[in-house]
Amino acid sequence: MRLSTKLALLLLWLFISNIPILWGFISADPFVFSGFVLNPIDGASYYAKMQQGFVGNWYFQLPFTSEQNSPAIIFIFYLLLGQISRFFGCSIVFIFQLVRISLSVLLFFVITSFLQNIFKKNGKELKFALLSMLFGGGWGWLYLAGKELPADFWVAEAYPFLSSFSNPHFILTLVCMIGILNLVLKENRLKMDFLAVILYGLVLSSISPFATLLMGVIVLIFFAANSEFCNKTNILFLLCLGLGSAPFSIYQFVVVRNDPVLRIWNEQNITPTPVPLNLILSFSPFIFAVLYYLYLIFIRKQALSKSTYLLLIWVTVVLLFVFIPINLQRRFLVGFYIPVVILFWQVMEEINTKFFTQKIYPYIIITVLISNFIIYAGIISAIMDKNENIFIASELIDAVQYIESTGKGSVIILSDQSSSLWVPAYSINRVFHAHPFETIAFEDKANYFEEFWSGTYSYEEQKDFLNKHNISFILENNEYPGEFLKTGQSAFPTLFENEKFTVFGVSE
Numbered sequence: 365m366r367l368s369t370k371l372a373l374l375l376l377w378l379f380i381s382n383i384p385i386l387w388g389f390i391s392a393d394p395f396v397f398s399g400f401v402l403n404p405i406d407g408a409s410y411y412a413k414m415q416q417g418f419v420g421n422w423y424f425q426l427p428f429t430s431e432q433n434s435p436a437i438i439f440i441f442y443l444l445l446g447q448i449s450r451f452f453g454c455s456i457v458f459i460f461q462l463v464r465i466s467l468s469v470l471l472f473f474v475i476t477s478f479l480q481n482i483f484k485k486n487g488k489e490l491k492f493a494l495l496s497m498l499f500g501g502g503w504g505w506l507y508l509a510g511k512e513l514p515a516d517f518w519v520a521e522a523y524p525f526l527s528s529f530s531n532p533h534f535i536l537t538l539v540c541m542i543g544i545l546n547l548v549l550k551e552n553r554l555k556m557d558f559l560a561v562i563l564y565g566l567v568l569s570s571i572s573p574f575a576t577l578l579m580g581v582i583v584l585i586f587f588a589a590n591s592e593f594c595n596k597t598n599i600l601f602l603l604c605l606g607l608g609s610a611p612f613s614i615y616q617f618v619v620v621r622n623d624p625v626l627r628i629w630n631e632q633n634i635t636p637t638p639v640p641l642n643l644i645l646s647f648s649p650f651i652f653a654v655l656y657y658l659y660l661i662f663i664r665k666q667a668l669s670k671s672t673y674l675l676l677i678w679v680t681v682v683l684l685f686v687f688i689p690i691n692l693q694r695r696f697l698v699g700f701y702i703p704v705v706i707l708f709w710q711v712m713e714e715i716n717t718k719f720f721t722q723k724i725y726p727y728i729i730i731t732v733l734i735s736n737f738i739i740y741a742g743i744i745s746a747i748m749d750k751n752e753n754i755f756i757a758s759e760l761i762d763a764v765q766y767i768e769s770t771g772k773g774s775v776i777i778l779s780d781q782s783s784s785l786w787v788p789a790y791s792i793n794r795v796f797h798a799h800p801f802e803t804i805a806f807e808d809k810a811n812y813f814e815e816f817w818s819g820t821y822s823y824e825e826q827k828d829f830l831n832k833h834n835i836s837f838i839l840e841n842n843e844y845p846g847e848f849l850k851t852g853q854s855a856f857p858t859l860f861e862n863e864k865f866t867v868f869g870v871s872e
Contacts, residue, residue, distance in 0.1 A: 365486060374472050377498045381528040384743045395755040399457050401743045402520055402530050404754050409802055410531055412788035413439045414456040417446020419792050426629060427788035428799035430776050430833040433625040438616055441533050441571045467535040468528045474542045481549050482671045482706055492725050493709035497524050501735035504646040515638045515646035516735045522697040525736055533571040540568040541699050544579050549671055558604045565608025573616060574695035576609045585677050633801045635694040637686040650708035654679055675703040756786050759864035764791045766860040766867060767837055779839035796833055819847030823854050830870050838868040
């Protein structure tokens with residue numbers, strides 16, 4: 365593929381994946397654009413992690429709950445980005461978006477390198493595989509009438525296109541996974557390649573333990589299944605992968621299991637796999653290529669290239685992992701779109717005949733663009749309508765900054781869920797409740813909040829509630845005023861007020 369063609373595709377990809385976000389920032393006034401067009405709830409949590417790094421912390425503290433966990437070096441990637449923001453004097457929003465775009469460029473070249481390693485011919489199939497990878501989804505749009513959202517509308521970590529819209533650690537995860545597999549397929553490895561796989565393992569274990577486990581199992585099975593590859597070089601490769609990934613993976617497992625707060629947080633972070641029909645359609649038509657290769661292997665007893673075996677192992681391991689009886693199966697779908705797309709276009713390369721010509725390729729691409737077109741249209745509509753899920757009232761930011769200016773450090777704030785979500789994202793402060801997954805006992809706390817806010821508690825109960833949870837400030841959305849001030853002797857002093865928000869102090 366010509367360099368000019370690559371650069372044109374890269375620029376087109378960057379343009380499509382960034383123009384809505386740029387538009388959001390430019391057109392935000394009088395609001396503040398969050399920078400997230402997919403899953404802003406999780407996006408706020410990444411900003412919150414960066415805020416902790418911004419003030420110099422290397423230990424992570426759950427920001428969306430009143431409980432305090434013990435010091436833990438987890439989510440180090442976002443803590444590091446926060447440290448970088450502080451070092452350069454840039455906002456965390458700017459660094460987040462800059463890193464996301466930079467990693468998208470890196471992912472593009474890693475994907476093209478991987479495709480060129482697999483497609484020995486520089487034919488149309490390679491080009492259409494790249495087009496599918498950069499811009500495509502699946503046939504999830506056929507499942508829109510189902511009971512759940514199609515996976516290709518929201519499982520961003522599985523699809524390069526959605527990952528480019530989302531979070532930088534999704535993109536970096538794909539970079540590391542493909543980087544490892546590129547080295548696996550390399551004929552003659554250099555000393556630098558072993559250092560590279562250590563680095564890949566270290567980075568991957570710090571951002572995606574599930575992808576780390578996935579890569580370890582895939583590489584182990586690939587080497588074990590091919591006797592000619594079970595040599596000292598490959599054993600050393602596996603040892604280097606383990607050397608890079610095992611220490612931090614074990615540390616994270618131990619620290620989360622041993623801390624009661626982090627353990628509860630981990631247990632309630634449920635991400636089940638979509639139902640089989642949803643999964644099949646969301647990765648169609650590409651996933652059907654697996655059936656063709658199974659036919660070649662088991663019926664025709666045909667030998668395949670080592671790259672094809674590697675991709676089939678990837679697909680098989682994922683399909684096994686996503687249906688094991690735990691609550692985190694969806695995490696194993698990370699990058700799953702990559703092997704099924706490549707296998708599909710390899711099949712197209714093999715069965716291209718006068719009965720099935722390359723003329724059908726553009727139509728295949730059109731069918732896998734529909735889901736992303738619908739997503740894109742939804743994003744544009746949300747930006748035009750200043751959707752409250754992705755645009756934040758500037759008055760809320762002002763109120764949060766006032767609390768920061770009091771100099772009390774990281775304090776706990778009580779507010780409604782919608783407002784609370786953005787408090788840790790734009791300050792070092794924590795909140796009583798906000799995030800369905802990152803607030804300990806979220807539903808119970810939501811009920812406690814409603815009882816407090818509605819004036820159900822007596823004055824003594826209010827004081828007990830606030831002291832029990834170490835709450836220092838109450839942040840009231842003036843559009844939804846609470847009744848707590850009308851209860852008995854309640855007298856929380858007004859410290860700050862603007863058109864939309866009021867900050868009340870809580871006496872020691």
